[in-house]
Amino acid sequence: xxxxxxxxxxxxxxxxxxxxxxxxxxxxxxxxxxxxxxxxxxxxxxxxxxxxxxxxxxxxxxxxxxxxxxxxxxxxxxxxxxxxxxxxxxxxxxxxxxxxxxxxxxxxxxxxxxxxxxxxxxxxxxxxxxxxxxxxxxxxxxxxxxxxxxxxxxxxxxxxxxxxxxxxxxxxxxxxxxxxxxxxxxxxxxxxxxxxxxxxxxxxxxxxxxxxxxxxxxxxxxxxxxxxxxxxxxxxxxxxxxxxxxxxxxxxxxxxxxxxxxxxxxxxxxxxxxxxxxxxxxxxxxxxxxxxxxxxxxxxxxxxxxxxxxxxxxxxxxxxxxxxxxxxxxxxxxxxxxxxxxxxxxxxxxxxxxxxxxxxxxxxxxxxxxxxxxxxxxxxxxxxxxxxxxxxxxxxxxxxxxxxxxxxxxxxxxxxxxxxxxxxxxxxxxxxxxxxxxxxxxxxxxxxxxxxxxxxxxxxxxxxxxxxxxxxxxxxxxxxxxxxxxxxxxxxxxxxxxxxxxxxxxxxxxxxxxxxxxxxxxxxxxxxxxxxxxxxxxxxxxxxxxxxxxxxxxxxxxxxxxxxxxxxxxxxxxxxxxxxxxxxxxxxxxxxxxxxxxxxxxxxxxxxxxxxxxxxxxxxxxxxxxxxxxxxxxxxxxxxxxxxxxxxxxxxxxxxxxxxxxxxxxxxxxxxxxxxxxxxxxxxxxxxxxxxxxxxxxxxxxxxxxxxxxxxxxxxxxxxxxxxxxxxxxxxxxxxxxxxxxxxxxxxxxxxxxxxxxxxxxxxxxxxxxxxxxxxxxxxxxxxxxxxxxxxxxxxxxxxxxxxxxxxxxxxxxxxxxxxxxxxxxxxxxxxxxxxxxxxxxxxxxxxxxxxxxxxxxxxxxxxxxxxxxxxxxxxxx
Numbered sequence: 001x002x003x004x005x006x007x008x009x010x011x012x013x014x015x016x017x018x019x020x021x022x023x024x025x026x027x028x029x030x031x032x033x034x035x036x037x038x039x040x041x042x043x044x045x046x047x048x049x050x051x052x053x054x055x056x057x058x059x060x061x062x063x064x065x066x067x068x069x070x071x072x073x074x075x076x077x078x079x080x081x082x083x084x085x086x087x088x089x090x091x092x093x094x095x096x097x098x099x100x101x102x103x104x105x106x107x108x109x110x111x112x113x114x115x116x117x118x119x120x121x122x123x124x125x126x127x128x129x130x131x132x133x134x135x136x137x138x139x140x141x142x143x144x145x146x147x148x149x150x151x152x153x154x155x156x157x158x159x160x161x162x163x164x165x166x167x168x169x170x171x172x173x174x175x176x177x178x179x180x181x182x183x184x185x186x187x188x189x190x191x192x193x194x195x196x197x198x199x200x201x202x203x204x205x206x207x208x209x210x211x212x213x214x215x216x217x218x219x220x221x222x223x224x225x226x227x228x229x230x231x232x233x234x235x236x237x238x239x240x241x242x243x244x245x246x247x248x249x250x251x252x253x254x255x256x257x258x259x260x261x262x263x264x265x266x267x268x269x270x271x272x273x274x275x276x277x278x279x280x281x282x283x284x285x286x287x288x289x290x291x292x293x294x295x296x297x298x299x300x301x302x303x304x305x306x307x308x309x310x311x312x313x314x315x316x317x318x319x320x321x322x323x324x325x326x327x328x329x330x331x332x333x334x335x336x337x338x339x340x341x342x343x344x345x346x347x348x349x350x351x352x353x354x355x356x357x358x359x360x361x362x363x364x365x366x367x368x369x370x371x372x373x374x375x376x377x378x379x380x381x382x383x384x385x386x387x388x389x390x391x392x393x394x395x396x397x398x399x400x401x402x403x404x405x406x407x408x409x410x411x412x413x414x415x416x417x418x419x420x421x422x423x424x425x426x427x428x429x430x431x432x433x434x435x436x437x438x439x440x441x442x443x444x445x446x447x448x449x450x451x452x453x454x455x456x457x458x459x460x461x462x463x464x465x466x467x468x469x470x471x472x473x474x475x476x477x478x479x480x481x482x483x484x485x486x487x488x489x490x491x492x493x494x495x496x497x498x499x500x501x502x503x504x505x506x507x508x509x510x511x512x513x514x515x516x517x518x519x520x521x522x523x524x525x526x527x528x529x530x531x532x533x534x535x536x537x538x539x540x541x542x543x544x545x546x547x548x549x550x551x552x553x554x555x556x557x558x559x560x561x562x563x564x565x566x567x568x569x570x571x572x573x574x575x576x577x578x579x580x581x582x583x584x585x586x587x588x589x590x591x592x593x594x595x596x597x598x599x600x601x602x603x604x605x606x607x608x609x610x611x612x613x614x615x616x617x618x619x620x621x622x623x624x625x626x627x628x629x630x631x632x633x634x635x636x637x638x639x640x641x642x643x644x645x646x647x648x649x650x651x652x653x654x655x656x657x658x659x660x661x662x663x664x665x666x667x668x669x670x671x672x673x674x675x676x677x678x679x680x681x682x683x684x685x686x687x688x689x690x691x692x693x694x695x696x697x698x699x700x701x702x703x704x705x706x707x708x709x710x711x712x713x714x715x716x717x718x719x720x721x722x723x724x725x726x727x728x729x730x731x732x733x734x735x736x737x738x739x740x741x742x743x744x745x746x747x748x749x750x751x752x753x754x755x756x757x758x759x760x761x762x763x764x765x766x767x768x769x770x771x772x773x774x775x776x777x778x779x780x781x782x783x784x785x786x787x788x789x790x791x792x793x794x795x796x797x798x799x800x801x802x803x804x805x806x807x808x809x810x811x812x813x814x815x816x817x818x819x820x821x822x823x824x825x826x827x828x829x830x831x832x833x834x835x836x837x838x839x840x841x842x843x844x845x846x847x848x849x850x851x852x853x854x855x856x857x858x859x860x861x862x863x864x865x866x867x868x869x870x871x872x873x874x875x876x877x878x
Contacts, residue, residue: 105138105141105142106142106150108138109135109138109139109142109150109152109153110152112131112134112135112138113135113152113156115127115131116128116131116132116135116156116160119131120160120163123167123182124182125167125182125185125186125189126181126182126185128160128185128189129185129188129189129192132160132189132192133192135153135156136192136196139153149200149203151207151214151215153200154200154203154204154207154214155207155211155215157193157196157197157200157204158197158204158207158208160189160193161193161197161204164186164189164190164193167186168186168190171183171186188281191280262294262295262298263298264298264299264300264301264304267295267298267299267304267307267308268304268307268367270291270295271292271295271307271308271311274288274291274292274311274315275311278314278315278318279318285315285318285319286319288315289312289315289316289319289331292308292311292312292315293312295308296308296309296312296338301367302345302348302349302352303352303367303368303377303379304367305345306342306345306346306352306354306379307379309338309339309341309342309345310342310354310379310381312338313335313338313339313342313386316331316332316334316335316338317335317386317389317393319331320393320396325396325400326393326396326397326399326400327393327396327397329397329411332390332393332394332397332414333414335386335390336390336414336417336418336421339383339386339387339390339421340420340421340424342354342383343383343421343424343425343428346428347428350376351370351375351376351377352376352377352379353376353377353378353379353432353435353438354378354379354380354381354382354383355378355379355380355381355432355438355439355440356380356381356382356444357439358378358379358380358381359378359380360380361379361380374437375435375437376435376437376438378438383425383428383429384425384429384444384447384448387421387422387425387448387451388447388451390418390421391418391422391451391455394411394414394415394418395619396615397411398411398412398619398620398621399614399615399617399619403619403620403621408620412621415455416467416470418455419452419455419467419471420470420471420474422448422451422452422455423452423471423475424471424474424475425448426445426448426449426452426481426483427475427479427481429444429445429448430445430481430482430483433445442506442507443507445483445506446503446506446507446511447511449483449499449502449503450503450511450514450515452499453496453499453500453503453515453518454514454518455467456492456495456496456499456522457496457518457519457521457522458521458522458525458622460525461491461492461493461526464492464495464496465490465491465492468489468490468495471489472486472489483498483499483502484498484499493522493526496518496519496522497519499515500515500516500518500519503515504516510548510549510552513539513541513544513548513552514552514555516535516539516541517541517552517555517556517559518555519535520532520535520536520539520559520562520563521555521558521559521562523535524559524562524563524565524566525562525566527566527569527570528566529563529566529567529569529570529572532562532563532566533563533567533575536559536560536563541556550616551616554592554593554594554616554618557583557592557593558593558624560579560580560582560583561579561580561583561589561593561624561629562624563579564576564577564579564580564583564632564633565580565624565628565629565632567579568632568635568636569714569716569719569720571723571726571727573636573639573640573727574636574640576632576636577633577636577637577640577659577660580629580632580633580636581633581660583629584629584630584633584662585633585660585661585662587662589626589629589630590626593618593623593624593626594616594617594618595617595618595623595624595626596617597610597613597614597617625710625713627682627710628710628713628714630682630683631682631686631708631710631711633660634663634666634682634683634686635686635705635724637659637660637662637663638663638686638689638690638693639727639728639731640659640660640731641659641660641663641664641667641690642690642693642694642731642735643731643734643735643738644657644659645694646694646734646735646738646739647738647775649738649739666683666687667687667690670687670688670691671691676688679704679707682708682710685704685705685707685708686704686705686708688704689701689702689704689705689728692704693728693731693732693735694735696732696735696736696739698728698729698732698756701728701732702724702725702728702729705721705724705728706721706724706725729756729757729758730756730758730762730766732756733752733755733756733758733763733766734766734770736752736755736756737767737770737776738775738776741776741777741778741789742789744787744789745788745789746781746786746787746788746789747786747787747789748785748786748787749763749764749767749780749785749786749787750785752787760785764780764785767780767787768780777789777790778790
């Protein structure tokens with residue numbers, strides 16, 4: 001029992017001094033080692049090695065837990081043992097040593113040093129690099145509050161530096177190259193040793209002066225500093241942060257135990273240290289931003305503020321440079337505010353200018369001053385690049401947000417402040433261009449003007465006016481722009497025209513082409529179809545667009561689609577269908593307009609290619625509604641294809657041609673369905689309207705078209721529906737005449753007008769046009785207002801097949817002759833030779849002579865606009 005109670009007393013005592021405790025309670029002095037017998041019951045024994053990897057701040061609690069475990073072994077664990085086990089264990093040599101955390105770390109330090117020495121013997125720089133990183137972390141925990149490094153550490157880094165210098169010298173003279181992996185490890189160690197030895201340079205110099213004396217001297221231990229009273233802020237919040245008054249008298253301490261003081265005199269030195277570590281591995285960018293924010297608060301001169309802000313904004317952009325994600329929102333807003341502050345400082349201090357071609361100021365001890373004969377102090381930097389990067393990061397952020405949430409709307413509100421920054425950047429660049437001693441390139445001005453144009457070309461005029469008013473209010477009434485004055489900014493059309501004209505004159509290549517496309521897009525968006533069409537045709541971009549970058553090709557596709565929609569709003573159905581054919585007929589409009597990534601069925605897309613495709617996607621607020629686009633395209637195709645199908649069906653001798661293969665496939669699929677239910681989507685409405693129009697039920701067709709809900713997205717919905725009704729009436733009349741002309745000798749114009757609710761003059765105009773285009777074999781009697789149909793000879797089935805065979809034989813002969821002439825003479829004149837056989841006769845009726853339905857379409861095409869779109873397809877496929 002005495003042993004039990006003695007064990008209990010021992011368990012309540014503390015073993016801070018590291019004394020050795022035996023099982024029977026007797027104490028033996030030892031050098032920081034404790035030996036106890038291993039208990040049988042593991043559940044009642046303490047865990048000796050549970051806190052091997054705890055850091056230095058938990059050392060005190062770790063030692064207390066070790067002493068408590070030892071006391072438990074002398075108490076309850078010892079009481080539960082029987083006599084036999086005690087006698088056996090007393091003769092057994094199995095003893096476990098319990099060591100303090102400090103001793104364990106010292107052993108780990110020695111083990112890492114041995115590994116580095118082995119790596120030096122073998123020339124294994126990969127092992128040396130890994131162990132050096134591990135050793136650095138261990139030394140940080142062993143240094144303590146004074147920051148005193150172990151002498152073995154000083155010896156190791158000094159010898160490692162000498163060994164590294166020898167290895168680099170050998171590598172230069174040795175012809176045999178080092179392994180690539182070892183070479184990379186050697187270069188990494190070169191940077192690590194250079195950075196580390198700079199912090200311990202005094203100790204390294206003392207070691208190299210007298211190695212033996214340095215290693216044998218005792219380490220001085222300074223007394224622990226007295227605790228300082230900390231004021232607790234009077235607040236109901238238990239985790240309230242201390243204010244500046246509460247932190248007065250305190251200094252910041254780094255991990256190495258060195259104090260850091262930020263003063264106006266040392267700002268440039270701290271800034272130089274941060275610039276030296278930018279872009280290197282294992283650099284804590286968030287910590288750098290925190291230091292730069294403190295430097296900005298400490299700076300008291302314009303030069304210091306400008307230098308710190310330039311570095312701070314660049315460091316914020318570095319956060320998003322190494323990842324595929326967008327820049328954090330809080331850092332983006334901070335960068336925007338800091339860039340605005342930088343513009344304010346530069347406007348207030350005209351002698352300081354930020355230009356790209358300035359020389360870097362290397363002397364951190366002296367602040368640059370104006371030299372005799374100079375007007376400005378140049379600071380190296382690029383504000384235009386900051387503006388472009390801020391714009392790009394906002395676009396990436398909008399790409400990563402779900403557009404159907406309120407978060408997207410809130411993020412989109414930042415575009416107003418971004419536009420203000422772009423506007424101020426343009427004003428500042430203009431002011432630099434006026435100075436004779438500053439060499440600001442024209443390309444810099446073009447870049448900032450292009451950014452401003454890209455933010456307004458797709459917006460309605462009302463939104464642009466709000467943006468411009470806010471910008472001019474922010475800069476004051478005494479500021480004026482040479483490129484876009486206040487008068488030009490008052491009207492959106494004048495603003496876009498002014499920006500585009502400036503770029504037409506002062507730029508070339510891609511920027512000029514993009515400016516042209518932006519202006520065409522803006523004109524088409526505001527229903528200026530004929531201006532947009534003429535500019536598009538005169539630019540000849542459809543020929544050169546494959547040579548441009550992907551973003552310019554996307555802008556070309558968007559402009560082409562917008563021109564087609566504008567033609568549809570104007571009631572120009574043929575022009576609209578012809579313009580939209582290349583985009584909508586491909587079935588890849590989502591991909592061509594950069595509004596989504598199409599799933600590849602048979603092709604494997606690499607992750608890099610998929611990442612590039614996603615990075616090109618436009619934000620949701622810039623999208624063109626694809627459902628509306630498809631609805632317009634199908635409606636136009638219906639108005640052109642249904643009369644054409646009726647014509648080819650009633651006249652077998654007319655060559656069959658297809659206007660829209662996409663529409664034809666949809667129509668054939670719809671006709672093959674056994675049961676057709678009520679329409680559910682846009683395609684169903686258009687297909688059922690097509691069937692009704694082909695059957696002569698134009699009113700039913702109009703109802704189906706009007707019931708499409710997507711028309712409500714257009715500004716003038718009622719005008720669109722009225723235009724579609726008139727088009728359906730006219731095309732219904734044409735379809736009726738094509739279908740039933742063989743069954744009539746004469747037909748009254750008034751009767752046709754009553755059937756389709758058209759004016760007799762309108763009916764007469766449509767019939768006259770069909771007769772002049774040789775689409776209808778008839779004549780119009782002006783006296784009786786009747787249509788007199790001419791009856792042709794009814795061909796038998798055998799005669800029709802004979803004519804078809806004759807045409808094919810004639811085409812084959814003509815092709816053979818062209819091939820022969822190309823091989824023999826190498827001339828292309830064979831393509832201009834007239835057709836043989838019946839090519840000059842009936843060939844004309846089949847499209848080669850300008851007659852028939854083909855000839856009529858050619859004349860209709862000449863009256864309108866033809867967008868080939870071939871270059872667009874080549875650009876996209878390329």
